[in-house]
Amino acid sequence: MVAIPAPAWVSYPQIVHLARARPVLIPGDPEWGLKVKRPRNGADAAAATGLILNSPCNPTGSVYTHGELKAIATWAKSRRIWVIADEIYRRIHYGTGPAPSFLDLPRRVPRAGDRHLRRQ
Numbered sequence: 001m002v003a004i005p006a007p008a009w010v011s012y013p014q015i016v017h018l019a020r021a022r023p024v025l026i027p028g029d030p031e032w033g034l035k036v037k038r039p040r041n042g043a044d045a046a047a048a049t050g051l052i053l054n055s056p057c058n059p060t061g062s063v064y065t066h067g068e069l070k071a072i073a074t075w076a077k078s079r080r081i082w083v084i085a086d087e088i089y090r091r092i093h094y095g096t097g098p099a100p101s102f103l104d105l106p107r108r109v110p111r112a113g114d115r116h117l118r119r120q
Contacts, residue, residue, distance in 0.1 A: 003048045052084045055090075056090070063093065
């Protein structure tokens, strides 16, 4: 199962099907700019093996902050979930510089019990 925050680019579910996986759309929260903090802990989230994340998001324009991306990465690592980061629109950003990226995160994402973060 691959979680896809929705609304999302129209071809993501078909791409997941082509990879012989099952796409599950996770609705974004309207009060949070249609972004998801992390997929809910339901049966689908527990079965997830992947997460497609598009930021800046097409079609909503939502941009995940560095802190939000780090929280999602930590959540995904703790559950051994692959994150497929579609950052095609990273440089089309109305803030200063490019939008935050998974590539900006440290190589080693901390776990809940870690006391400090160190680049490896």
